[in-house]
Structure formats: C-alpha cells, structure tokens
Amino acid sequence: MRTRRWVLALLAPALLLVPLPTQAAEPAAPVATPDKVVTLITGDQVVLRGGDRDRVSIVQAAGREQVGFESRRTAEEWTVMPSDVRAAVQSGQLDRRLFDLDLLVRDGYDDAARGDIPVLVTGSTVAAREATTVRALKSGTALSVPKAKAAGFLQQFGVQGIGRQTATGTKIWLDRTLHTSLDHSVPQIGAPAAWQAGYTGKGVTVAVLDSGIDSTHPDLAGQVVAAKNFTADPAADTGGHGTHVASTIAGKGTNGHRGVAPDAKLLDGKVCDDFGYCSESTVLAGVEWAVAQQAKVVNLSLGGPAGDETDPLEQALDRFTREAGTLFVVAAGNNGREVESPGTAASALTVGAIDADEKLADFSAPGPGRGGAIKPDLTAPGVGIVAARAGGSHPEEPVGDRYAKMSGTSMATPHAAGAAALLAQQHAGWKAPELKAALTSTAKANPELTPYQQGSGRVDVARAVGQSVVAATTSVSFGTARWPHADDQPVTRQVTYRNFGSTPVTLDLRAELKAGSSPAPAGALRLSAERLTVAAGGEASVQIVSDTTHAGPDGLYTGRLLATAGAQQVVVPLVVDKEVESYDVAVTTLGADGKPVPAGQAFVSFARLDSWEPFDGRDVTRLPKGKYVLDATVFGPAGQHYRIVQPEFDVRRDAAVVLDVRTAKPVKVSVPRADARGFVSFFGYQRRTATGGEMSTWNLQPLGDQLFLGRLGRPVPNEQFKAFLVSYLGRLAPDGSLAGSPFVYGLVDTRRGQFFDGFRRTIHSDRQLAHVVAQYRGPAGTEDSWRLVGRQPGVDTMPIGAPVTLPHTVHQYLEPRTNWQQAFADETREPRQYKPGTTTTETWTHPTPS
Structure with missing residues (x-):
C-alpha cells in the first residue's frame, strides 16, 4: 500500500504547538534532545521540539505577531512560509528553498549550526545594510545575512509584500549546499585503446572542483598546476573525495590504478568542505576561477536537488559554455529518482553510473531533465571504483594504504571528464559543443535502458578517438x-x-x-x-x-x-x-467579493487517486483521464481561511471549475462557558482508495471564527473518505495563547463520504463531554507546559499546549470515544479514553532537580 501524507497548516501568532509522539512513550531521559531552531529569512523561527520534524512550533519575529503561516508537506518537500511572502515566492522574487524546512535542517542552516542565512542575489547591484558581502561574482552577489537582522534585510531590500519594491528581475536565492556525489573501469570505457593511439591528455588542463587534491600522492605528484581554496577549511583533502576523483581523471598509475588521461594536468579548486558540503556561491567562485585559468574541462562531482527554475549555478554553466567553450562534466546524482542540479544545466555533460556488468547502478539518478530534456547525457563506470586515497583520509573501503574503493555518480563523472581530455588533445581546437557531441555520439547504448536512464549510453572513448563522424545534435x-x-x-x-x-x-x-x-x-x-x-x-x-x-x-x-x-x-x-488521454480543466477561484482571487492567495491542487501525483490547479490544468481529489485553500484579506474539497473529481472531458468561496460556510462551535473563545481548529481528511492507497491531509486555523468550509461533488463510499474537525477552546490570554487558562475544551467531529459544508455545534452542558481535572504540582513558581492531543482512526493532528506556573489546575472537557494523550514537563502518558458525564483526576508532579 502506498501512503502519502500532505500537511497544509496555517499557524497563528502566539500559537503554542508542542506536539507529542503519535504513540505512547516512556518517560523522557534526564537529558532531553535539544530543540532544533531554524530562523527563516523573514526573521521568524520554526522550532522542531527535540529535533523532531513532527513536533513544531512557530515564533514570530518582533513586529510580525499578526503574520500567519502556511505549511505544506509532501514526501519530497516540507515548506513553512509566512503569508506575507507567498506572493514574492510565487512571482519568483524569493527562492522557495528559503522556506524548505527539510532542506534547511538537512543541510545545516539551523541556528545551532550557523548564525547567518547565506543568500545569492541575482539581477541587480546589491548594497544591503543588513548583510555582509561574501563574494561579488559574475553570476550574482553572495551575502551573509545575520539571523537577528533577517527581517530588516527583506524590508531594506524590498521584497514584494515587505517594504519597497526591488528592481525588476532581482531574485534572492538560498545559497544552497551541494554535496559530493559518491580498476576495471578505465579499460571498460576503452581508454587503453586511446592511449595506444597516442592520446593521454597531454597539453589539456582539467579543473577538479571538489574537496581538494592530495598532490603528494604518488599518482598525483606533479599533476596539479594550480590550486585555490575557496572554503574556510584547510586546503588538505581530509575527506578524500576530490583526490579519488582527480586520480580517476589523471592518476599516473604508479601502482596500477591509472587514470583515464594520465598526462593531463589538473587545477585543484577546493569548493567543498571536509565533510563534503559545498555552498553554491563557493562552487560558483570555483567555476569562475577555473574558466579564468582556461581549463578545457571542469569536473563537478557534486549536486543538490533541482528546482522548477534554472538556478544561478546552472545559468553560470550555460553562460560559460557559450562564452568560453568550457565543457562542464557533472554528476547526475545518487538519489535514484531524478537528476540533480547542476546536472540539469542544458549545456552540461551529465553523467550517470553503471557497474562492471554494464547495468545501471541503483543509485544513478534518471531523467527527464527540466522540460522533458534527455538527461543524463551518458553513463560511465561508477560502482566499486579504486583510485587514489588522500593522506589522512579514512575511507569506508580502503584498498591498502594508498587507495580506496568508492561508488557514486561522482566516480562515473571523472571517467567522462578524462575521456573529454583525451579528445581535447586529439582535437585542440574543439570546444564544449564538439567534445560533448563526440562523447555522446560514440557512446555504447544498452538496449535494456531508456534514454532517461543512460542518455546515449556508456562512454566509449576508444570509438570516440577512432572515428571521424559525430552528431552535432546530441539528443x-x-x-x-x-x-x-x-x-x-x-x-x-x-x-x-x-x-x-x-x-x-x-x-x-x-x-x-x-x-x-x-x-x-x-x-x-x-x-x-x-x-x-x-x-x-x-x-x-x-x-x-x-x-x-x-x-x-x-x-x-x-x-x-x-x-x-x-x-x-x-x-x-x-x-x-x-500524451495519454488527457483533458483541460480550467479553474477559476472567486473571493468573497465575487472577483477572481489575487495570485498568492489561492492554492488549488488535484491529487490523482491511483498514484497521489499532485497537479497544480491554477488557471488551466492538463490532467490525464482519471479520478482525483480536488482540494482548494484560499486566504481572505482579513485573515479568513476557506477550504473546499471534492473527494472525487472525475476527469473524462474538458471541464471548467468555479471555486467560489461564498459557497463555503462558517464553522461555529459554542460551549457553556461565556468566556470561552476558539483557540485553534484542525481540519482535514483521510482519503482511501478501493485498492488500499491512502492520503492524509490537515490544516489548522487559529481563532476558529475565521474558518469557512465547503464541499463539491457527490459523496463517495464512507470507508473511502473521512473528514474531521478538531476544535480547542479556552480562556485566551492577551497574546492569544491558553497560558493560565483554567479550562480547555477538546471537541472532535467527523464526516464520512464527503467534506464539511460549514459546521455548527453547540455544547449545552459540560456533561455531554468527559471532565478531566488536570492537576499540575511542584515547587511554587516553577514554569513548564502541558500538552494535549485527541486522536481517532483517520484523525491525526498536532497537539496543543500552554505554559503554566505551578501549582495549577486545568479543567479539561474532552470528546468521548477519542484517544486523548497528555503530557506535562518531560512525562508523556499513554493515550486513554474518557466516558461522557464522568470526572477523572489526573495529577502531575514536576520532577525535582537532583
């Protein structure tokens, strides 16, 4: 069964979200895992409690307390985006990756790892008071934005929706982190035949932009003609990746492991740190240096996730290919799913990996490239490659003291770069287009593989140097x-x-x-x-x-x-x-005034039921014939949150869909206490298919009086769709939180077969619910927080919580037939159900410091 979880959440000012584990947990260890804090470019902070991506809270920057947040999560991406920058992201002024929490945490942009946000600004001259210029590049300006000044940076720079407007064409990119992409192989591509013909790479310079090169290794002694360190780490290659790559290109083979072009010379541009991380601006600086040094070929055994747009590094590779004729040989990536950037650059010679039996490596990233382009361009050996080991490195598979065995498209790429060096010696006047065409034209195709797996095929340099005809059209x-x-x-x-x-x-x-x-x-x-x-x-x-x-x-x-x-x-x-049978579905979204909703305020998607593949529903969407979930979220100008869902949208002809938020009805929940106010509402659904597939999604809206829900289409079988609405009410503090509230209501409502059409519920008596007296005890004046979450089958949301000063008592009025899980301080208890009309006392004692 395939399951995908989508999350769409609007997080409010002063909303304290302190999630619990989804199952009962043992009492926490005395030393808890520290929170992971990520400061966004807006200055707002996303807090992952205990480092857990499922336990999230938001802290607004000063002066931004009324800004809402939108969170979207799929299996591939998780973004948390302030509402006032949505338009800037949609228009292309701000890089979406600045709000990609998975990427920011994975690549070390959290606050414990660094105190600044590195950005690249393209399209205009930059003079930002709230940032420090790190590098002025031909491709843009690399800036370091102190996290404490992030909000001011956007205001001063003039991001759409924040401050004045910037010049047309200006874009702020995350200075993202790329990664290095980790004896039979040289003969496998036909290099010995090229050597016999007299082509060994003599007179050709190849730049290796990587983790550095150990030029004291016997196979590389005298091979490096120039070196420059663009990182803050020492110049030595302590990771060993760059040395391995370099010797695959131009190793002299003193102990039998000869490189593809042993007489080529190398430029050592250290652009990756000792852990294999390479900032985009550092790689750009290395690219500009290599071109200035007149490298004929540049090896880039590195990469990172590609976005929808051509990023600054891809733009630079295409520009320098066109202007200088430099051939950039780039790893396709090791994710096994899709080609990474900068391998997505149109001009790059992008290299996938095969093994010694000519089979595609399971990690080798396939195409297509952007716009359906054929990528990778070719393949080369990349499994179990033995090459030079840098002194002081600690490879996972050492081969004696001087060599190491590695696998990856990183290892395949230098085989192709070395092959390009042999051709460049043979044809001194050739530039990137001719070199790329000769290598792709003469590759050996595997009939079992498609062009999106192998491009033209496995590089065959013996054929490349031996024949006179090539195809100038590479694909x-x-x-x-x-x-x-x-x-x-x-x-x-x-x-x-x-x-x-x-x-x-x-x-x-x-x-x-x-x-x-x-x-x-x-x-x-x-x-x-x-x-x-x-x-x-x-x-x-x-x-x-x-x-x-x-x-x-x-x-x-x-x-x-x-x-x-x-x-x-x-x-x-x-x-x-x-194209398979497909149709145009035109989508019009109308606001409360009956006019089309402005860009950046409406999010419409179609999720295909047989694969959960998402399709953007703005304007006209081309959809293959089939059944989909239609899901629309619209934000109104005064904080309104509209959600309209059609559980089954059957595409079998061209269609026009009008999503009119005026058809969505308000959510109204009332309880006996006059001073109770809505704190937060969670709402979403679980969609199942007859074959067992499942998709879950939920939103949250603070202060539920601004929530409107609507439905379209006919119901589906009850077992295939379950909508839910979880409402929490209490006495709100001035900041909108439940801090100090003597009571809290937790209500859970569901609908089968279709989504809500608005909602009204009135609790006339507290005895309709279960009464839990939560007593929090401990040293007087001690501050901590309680947490609470209610779950049912198909109803799985974030817990809520609030700080308390001990001693304190909270009267909880909770939905019966619901699994309620409670926590206080470091103790989390097992979920339990409470019967209606009963009173249960739960006593918590704050741990006494030893």
Missing part, C-alpha cells in the same frame, strides 16, 4: 503530442552530422522507437533519407519525423537514431511523448 525530444491523436500534425526535427575526417563518409541510417519493450508501429518515425553522405570536413543533415497518429498505445516512446559506416557508429537518443 532529440519531440515534446508532447496532445491527446487525441487523430488530428496530430507530424513533428520534424533535424539531426546534423559533422565529418572531421579527410574523406567523405556515407552513413546508413536507422531509427528505433519503443513503448516500454514493444516496438512502435511502422510509420511512427520517418527519415528523410536512409543514406546520407557527409563530405570531408563538412556537415549533412537528415530530417526525422514523428507521427503520433499511429495505432500504438499512448504514452512515452524512447529510442535512438543509429548511423553506421563500417566501424563507425553514431547514436542520437530520441524521446516522443504521445
């Missing part, structure tokens, strides 16, 4: 042919061949195309010619036509165009997306 994507296909127009692409030899070459052309393992029908691809003669020193082109009117199944088709002439073979990977 072909025909894009997406929209369904239905009876009226599809043929799409033509041109593939150009170049002959660098002294005699004409006649190529025999053949195109292959498959849907999975099944060949495409005849006529799916047509060539303008089956034979093509390329003159000596000249070019010739063939037209390749994709016709998706064929009777083959809808879906993705992949293949290759093969050109052969004797021993010469040129391969160009192909991709055709014959």
